[in-house]
Amino acid sequence: MSFQTPRSIEDVLTAIHKRDYLMPAIQREFVWSSDQIVKLVDSLMRGYPVGSFLLWEVKPETAQSYTFYEFLTNYHERDNPYAAKATVPSGSGTVAVLDGQQRLTSLNIALYGSYAEKRKYAWWNSADAFPSKRLYLNLVDAPDDEELGTRYDLRFLSEREAAPSEGEADKWFRVGAVLDLADAGPAIMQELSRREIANTTDAFQRLYELFQAMRILKPMNYFLVTDQDADKVLEIFVRVNSGGTTLSYSDPLLSMATNQWRDLDAREEVRSLVSEINSNAGRQFSFSKDVVLKTALTIADVDVRFTVSNFTQENMEKVESAWHEIKGALLRAATLLQQFGYNERNLTANSVIVPVAYYLHRRGATDSYLDSSVDAADRLALQRWVTRSLVKRGIWGSGLDTLLLRIRDVISEEAKGGFPLNSVESAMAAAGKSLVFDEAEIDELLNLKYAGQRTFSVLSVLYPGLDLGKKFHEDHIFPKSRFTKKKLLSAGVDLEKIDDFIGAINLLPNLQLLAGTANIEKQDALPAEWINGAFANLEKRATYLSENDLDGLPLGLSDFALFFEQRKQRIRGRLLVALGQAETLEGVSTAAQG
Template structure:
């Protein structure tokens, strides 16, 4: 291993764009955030060291047995999160980046590309959820919060977001445009003049610092490995990647599988399946490759732990052989979760899909299982178990590998032809994952809030007669829009009771699951008026009120708190009956 002459950022990225530098399959996916990219560029502009790089000179003979990938330029969290597979000319070697891929990719995005990540709370399949942004430097202003340690105001902005207001100077300079400047003197002055920015020392200095950081200074130091022994190279790779953003064992598993699978490309197969599970057929999930790989290990009947000792050729051969079954089982499991009413917002533990997929695999379930009348009872039993496990805190957290192994063992030994709920729960309890609930846990559930992570699951436990394959919304029984101090006072609520109203409006006893269309029609109508219109017959109205614990529903706002406490008690009793907890001793909030 030898030290090589340092290069400028521009020189290093030019080599990347000539495809002279590639990534070996053992490299993880790009994982840096927009903030990490801006901090890296800020460090370069301040003249700080950014660490050395480790490159591997791969001979043509060695290159034939490995898979390589190009560097990302335009990152898109949904549509383009992964680098493309590289095609090496026959008989060619290459230079592989063993350490520094995240930094090189980040600089490539910063100077040549774009970064598109999902906006908070946006739906995954929304066309506006992933605005395409490029890195810009504020030439006029310093960072708003310099306590964060940044000297320069660097931000990822849409091109429209970087455009100046009418009559304002064009202060946002696209970082990549520094490559178009002819020099670091007159060209910068001309650029500032074109932007109507006075040639102040601050503006000129900021752009000059960027020019020097990218095109003049040579911070890109690297070491070159020439050894062709893949085991030695892997050892070097693991050691140099022990810091920074941790390299997970799932990354190594997929990387090693890429080289060990004989017929399929593991990396491409996993990528494709993750995308299909999450976004096809109307699904909206956020399962990761870790979950897919864990399920693949489960179905292949090998140790589910992400340990290097499990990445043997024998185990990888089993995983590859079982891959078609893994793929089918996961797709059906995701569809089943969708029919249970789950999506990326309310599925609180993605790992629950693994035992579902394994069970479907064992029973040889086809697509007909998902909606056949003959399997309705089994689906209901599975749904109730899934929901209970999601409602209970801590089930899918620590000790996951042990839990999955125990459940796998029970399902493998099952001969009943249906999902063995009792046996599975017994095995879960044996490893500290009991699905029983005590009184304090029941009370905690009753205080869940609107749009909380577990709220949907609890409501589906309470009122299981709904066809959750259709769109259902969490709905305020008494409309939230009526709960402002001004509106409550106007409705005649005494001032000393208004705070009680405001504290209760978003809690579980004022929530129900309502079909999407019905929820839209209901809007801010009081529940008594809406029910009268939605259920014109007395019989249907009485059934709906009884099934949803809405007996005694008042017509106006005056009796809201009394209704709230009465429904809370009915919900407590229903939860105790459903979840198996010991009934609580009646108290002031829960009159007998």
């Protein structure tokens, strides 16, 4: 390993675009945030060291045995989060980046590309959820974000955001445009004059420092590894990548699988499957590679732990040979979770899909299992187990591998007779993961709030007759919009009760699951008014009231406190039966297995 002559950022990025530098398959995916990219460019402009880089000179005879990837230029969190596979011509070698690919990819995005991440609260499948932005430097103002700790105001902006409003200075300079400047003197002045900010304090200095950092200075210090022994190179890689952004557990597994699978490309297969289970067929999930690969190990019947000693060629062969079954089981499991009413917002533990997929695999379930009437009772048992495991705290946290192995052992022996609910729960209890709730836990659930992490799951336990495959909303029975101090006083509510009314409006006893269309139609109507209009048929009205624990309750605004307390007690009783007593679940298990 030898130290090489330092290079400028412009020189290194030029080499990347000439494909002189590539990434080996052992590299993880790009994981840096936009803030990390901003800080890196800010550090370079301030003349700070940004660490050394480690490159591997891959000889032609070695290059043909490995998979390489190009550097990502236009990052899109949903549509283009991964680098494309590179082609190394036969008889040619390459230079692979062992350490520094996050920094190099960040610089490539900053100067040549764009960054598109999901807007906060936007839906994953929304067309405008991922605005494409490029990195800009504010030539006029100092940064106003003290938390970021930067000297320069660098931001990822859309072209519209960077354009000056009428009467404002044209102050946003696209960082990549510095590569188009002919020099660091007259060309900068000409650019500032064009923007009519040539006399602005510090504008010339900021642009000059950007020019120097990207094109003149040589901060890119790197070492070159020439050893062609793959085991030694992998050891170096693991050691130098032990710091920085923590490696995902799936990264080394996926990297090694890429080189050990014989017929399939592991990285491409996993990427494709992650995308498919998350967003195809109307699904909206956020399952990771970790979850997919954990499921793969589970179904392949090998050790499920993410340890280096487990990434053997023998285990990878088992995973590859079972990949078709793994893929089918995961897709069916994702569809089931969708039918149970879950999505990326209310599925609080993605790991729950692992045993669901394994059960479907061991049962030999086909697509017909998802909607056949013959399997309805079995699906119900599986749904109730999934839901209760998500409601109970701590089930899918620590000790996950031990839990998965215990569940796998039970399902492996008993899956042919239906979902073995009692046996699974007994195995979980033996691992310290009991699904029985005590009364204190039940009382805690009664204080869950609107849109809380576990609120949907609890509501689905309370009212299991709903077809949650359709779009249901968490709905306030008494509309929140009516619960302001002014409106409550106008409605005749006593002043001393108002704080209690407002404090209770978002809590579980005032919530229900309501079909999307009905929820839109309901809007801010009081429950009595809406029920009378929505259910002209007395029988349907009575059914709705009974199923939602509303029958006989006062539904006028002034009686909200009485309504809340009475429904709270009804819900508590339901939860004690559904969650607090293990014997009440035996009937479900028996029906599913019989």
